[in-house]
Amino acid sequence: MKMELNIYAYKCKRCGHIHYPYKTICKNCGENDHNEFDIVPLPKKGKLLTYTTLYNPPSDYEVPTLALGIVELEGGHRITGQLNIKNPKIGMNVEGKVEVVRKEAYNKHLGMVFYQA
Structure with missing residues (x-):
């Protein structure tokens, strides 16, 4: 079984803004805790x-x-x-x-x- 690879972005848990590439601070709300970002796949x-x-x-x-x-x-x-x-x-x-x-x-x-x- 071949695993399909993807490009991922980072979604701020506080405001929902999606960042690509990774940012250490959410440019929308200022969140700066790296544990407060979910990894989400980008559309292809x-x-x-x-x-x-x-x-x-x-x-x-x-x-x-x-x-x-x-x-x-x-x-x-x-x-x-x-x-x-x-x-x-x-x-x-x-x-x-x-x-x-x-x-x-x-x-x-x-x-x-x-x-x-």
Whole structure:
């Protein structure tokens, strides 16, 4: 059985504001007790807001070009991730998966990769 990975956000127990990435203090109500945040999964579907293509990415990415995009997820949160889309278009529907985005000698780095929905 393969476990599905997800990107998680942090929900303030006091006011319900959701933070991504993690914040030590709730920017909505000022709560600063790290035990007062619940871990919640972020939605995987959203719309592509903007993107760029790197034509000379770092060598540990092992690809000739690397497309990166900013996606507004359902619920309004924005997240940056790699795009595995042949011809990305601003406003298109996308869906993300957590995958290995780069490798080093002994490490694999996970991140969000978006595909056309």
